[in-house]
Amino acid sequence: MPMQMKLAAITLDCADPVALAAFYQRATGLEPHPKSDADFAGITREDGLFIGFQRVDDYRAPCWPDQTVPQQFHLDFAVQDFDEAEAELLALGAGKPQHQPGEGKWWRVLTDPAGHPFCLVKEQERETS
Template identity: 60%
Template sequence: MIMKLVAATLDCADPMALADFYSRATGLPLAERSDGEFAGLRGAEGLFLGFQRVDGYRPPTWPGQDVPQQLHLDFDVDDLDEAVARLVEWGATVPDVQPRPDGWRVVLDPAGHPFCLTLPRRPGA
């Protein structure tokens, strides 16, 4: 192994609001916060998910490229419909464009970052 992913940080307008959304969605606890400028979650295995405030933040325009997505995250879920419904309750939105809704779903977090929900891959599949 050359590298091990230990952190990902997303730009946004409101770090605590986005940290709260991802904490609810992933179960990761709040590990760090600093005066409205930064917040972060840390998993038991050490992965850190950070959120930093950016002046003039503009959300990505997925699937268009006026404001590129720059990065997106993928999450395994047991039930696509149930996961989407819960995330929407917490402030996510679902774009009309869904390239493969039977296999995965694109969702936008409250700051507009696209991320994908996928069903776990089965060994040998």
């Protein structure tokens, strides 16, 4: 019988865990983890999924789409309306790289305040793919 694993946490390196946790908390509505501190902060979902942010000395943000400092992974967030979600995230401190693969038809690439790329995908496209 194959081992059964359940995703429990995703952790991102960054220079300021508290600030990055606050960005994602406002963006997702997830709850701040009560044991967050300056070196390791997090947000959590009711089902237990945890997104953590850990301080790394001399953190260097990914350079997307350039691979000078590779992204290594990225998060995708399903949204109903690209324009509305993008505007709200930009107001929270996200960035929008000039390079947008697929001309933004199927997804949009943004960066969090620490430079990690993440994608917005349309909810109905995610459900049918």
